[in-house]
Amino acid sequence: MKFSKRSLAVKPSATVKVSNKAKQMIADGIDVINLGIGEPDFQTPDSIDQAAIEAINSGKASFYTPASGLSALKDAISQRIKADFDVFYSPDNISVTNGAKMALYTLMQVLVDEGDEVLIPKPGWVSYEQQIVLAGANPVMVSTNDEFKITEETLNEAVTKNTRLLIINSPQNPTGTIYTKEELTAIGNWAIMHNIMIIADDIYGSLVYNGAEFTSLIQLDDNIVAQTILVNGLSKSYSMTGWRIGYIAAAPEIISKVNAILSHSTSNPAAVSQYASIAALTGDQSVVEQMRLAFEDRLNKIYPLLQDVPGFNMAVKPQGAFYMFPNVEEAVRIAGLSSSSELVEKLLDEAHVATVDGAAFGLPGYLRLSYAASLDNLIEAVSRINEYMQSFT
Ligand code: PLP
Secondary structure: OOOOHHHHHOOOOHHHHHHHHHHHHHHOOOOOEEOOOOOOOOOOOHHHHHHHHHHHHOOHHHOOOOOOOOHHHHHHHHHHHHHHHOOOOOHHHEEEEOHHHHHHHHHHHHHOOOOOEEEEEOOOOHHHHHHHHHOOOEEEEEOOOOOOOOOHHHHHHHOOOOEEEEEEEOOOOOOOOOOOHHHHHHHHHHHHHOOOEEEEEOOOOOOEOOOOOOOOHHHOOHHHHHOEEEEEEOOOOOOOHHHOOEEEEOOHHHHHHHHHHHHHHOOOOOHHHHHHHHHHHHOOOHHHHHHHHHHHHHHHHHHHHHHOOOOOEOOOOOOEOOEEOOEOHHHHHHOOOOOHHHHHHHHHHOOOEEOEEHHHHOOOOEEEEEOOOOHHHHHHHHHHHHHHHHOOO
């Protein structure tokens, strides 16, 4: 069998791999706590479910919608952005996609060619790199400082004449880092100076804790906004990962290219999910706040416990998203192992806790633990990890 160069180049998602192994162990009756996952553990709020049920019962959900989404949903997105950030995107500048993942995938297809380079922060979300590879371009990881932030200095080290795009993800998966307004302004001006477009992946924008403030690139000055393509979605803020709704807000010439590709690839995101999303975006937003508060409480309780685990070092407390990203180089040494990937395996096989190796995000020597799990499970998981590590001391 001959396979395409693209399919041979692409690597399966490491986060999905760990999660699948953990799910298989659970199916085999093993009591595994899965902290490898990247999705909220809450049911989608009932009001949103009800809107979907109504769409089905009324027959509206039976048919194709426009490839780039229902105009009522684009209106709802436009109004939500206006209400949250006081920035107006016309519905014509919005395209609805099958999750933010498809938004990012399609943007890569639209914006880069072979030989082009795309800058991604290290560590960064697992799919950026592979989506860039699938578009034939080259991912270039940009080093970050002690707070896991890229800076003008590290960008200068990474930029070449082939650089076309920069991805900013704030709050950041896997570290929970949030960029300040000043930092984003410096990065935005740097991008303008080098004529590089920025994709702002704001998927965790509503999950910000302990008084930290989230600024989106789209709130900065007009020149930076013109340089920015916004990607967001409903998966994380409304606990709607399974519904697969994301979106792009950008200049019309980008949106029309995106829409052409969507019309030949997905046709449209599931109609029922689009109706549910209209209800989510236009309905009572206190559901978002309730989930945010639950994540904040978990972070505040679990962060100090994890810091007490021998060999787990986490100098900076995460400010957003729902992940912790401790350095475990010392833990690897204490346990007599050779890498963080071995530690992930041992934690799964012996402590029955699923985590993800930092290498999946470009930074070996770290682990990603998701706190999208019940507080009881989180406390139990950290205690199991602690017990495993204590066995060596
Ligand atoms: N961007 C980041 C940083 C993510 O972590 C994820 C999901 O894990 C996505 C985008 C894609 O989210 P979805 O496709 O569910 O909207």
